[in-house]
Amino acid sequence: MASVKVAVRVRPFNERERENDSQLIIQMRGNTTGILNCKANTRDESIRYKEFTFDYSYWSHDEDSENYASQEMVYHDLGTEVVECAFEGYNACVFAYGQTGSGKTFTMMGHQENQGLIPRICKALFDRMSENSKRGTTHKVQVSYLEIYQERVADLLQRHDNNSLKVRQHPTKGPYVEGLTTCLVTNYGHIQNCIDRGNALRTTASTNMNDVSSRSHAIFTITFVQAGYCDGVPSETVSKIHLVDLAGSERADSTGATGKRLKEGAYINKSLVTLGSVISKLAELSTEKK
Ligand SMILES: Nc1ncnc2c1ncn2[C@@H]1O[C@H](COP(=O)(O)OP(=O)(O)OP(=O)(O)O)[C@@H](O)[C@H]1O
Incomplete structure (x- = not known):
């Protein structure tokens, strides 16, 4: 793989x-x-x-x-592997990157009648969990949903008065967002509720390029714990799935952005350039290792 x-x-x-x-x-x-x-x-x-x-x-x-x-085909190629990884105890991440209006939110989230990767992955996780429960495995699923809007991190599962959460580094667990809401979910309906709640809070606006343009980067995280017995010994496996819908790169002359929209666009472009540099650096490091 x-x-x-x-x-x-x-x-x-x-x-x-x-x-x-x-x-x-x-x-x-x-x-x-x-x-x-x-x-x-x-x-x-x-x-x-x-x-x-x-x-x-x-x-x-x-x-x-x-x-x-179709959405089904994209899920089949990309989403099923994410679900597979989670059950094997690996972390996985899918992110959608591209110009404004190119179809990132459609691919990641889709519509009620034509769902994208995120709801399909969640559904498959719960379907497989109910299968595995019959064999004695117990599961715990927690979700969080945040957006990064103009370089500030906001909770999408609960509006805070102070809408700028701090990103911290844990010595063993790595980066985390302090004070971010995590919801314990026990079935697909519950997770769907969290997705809908978060989507309703996400910052969007109309531009010349997209009537419903995401003005923020959104990260939906599923923490998935499986507990059972391995060779008669109690064992627990934790995996994380990060599903990311980035805001789209944009040209001010194409979006027709002025004022607030223009400022948002500048933040979006700056953060995407930085992400590109991070990915290049990581790729360089992994080539050096080989
Ligand atoms: N594969 C597709 N099939 C049908 N319609 C699509 C497809 N991809 C995108 N669309 C439609 O195109 C429009 C723009 O898509 P979407 O909002 O997903 O773009 P985006 O890349 O997320 O944009 P932004 O970066 O501005 O948020 C939407 O109306 C969406 O329904």
Whole structure:
């Protein structure tokens, strides 16, 4: 099982793009994504057209296409492995990264009638737990949900008067957010309630690029404890699943942002650049180790 997997997804045109007769510049074949640079001032196809290979390339541009990648398919490829990891005692993380309006919240959360990765992963966890309970394993599931808005951490499961929680470093457990609400959940309905409550508190706003644009990074964390017997000895396994819906990078001239929206956009871009640097550094370190 690869430790990191990268998937890209193309969404359908939105109304604005249809009205503008926008040109589709993405092609997908298997796990390869091709991008056409129609602004390149050359006829040289090797310059105009570039292909990149990912673990998965999801074609969700038109539902009628036989290659259409549904929420179910994305869950099947990416979500089932997360559930598998959690039951094996590993930590797992999925995050959605991309330009504003590109479909991150749709992929992570989806809609009631077309659910995304987060509700599907939660549902599968509880289904599998009820199977395992029959074999004597007991489980405890806790969730927390936070957003990082303009570099401040806010609890999405309970509004605090002071809406800026502190991030601290625990000597053995690593980073944590002091005072963050954790809810003990015992069934899927309960976890769904937490998700809905958190989504309702999340900071969103309308921009020219997206009517419901997330203005914050959101992290939904599931702490999953399994207790049972291993070779007759009582044992406990703890795993954490972090499901992250990042705010999208944006250009002020495209979003039409001014005032508060512009300031939000600046914070979003700055934090995404920093995240990119962190990921590059980690990748460098892991290459050096090999
Ligand atoms: N695969 C898809 N199929 C159908 N509709 C989609 C798909 N992906 C995105 N959409 C629609 O596109 C719009 C923008 O998507 P979404 O809000 O998920 O973008 P986002 O990347 O989270 O944006 P932001 O960074 O601004 O929050 C929404 O109306 C969403 O329903």
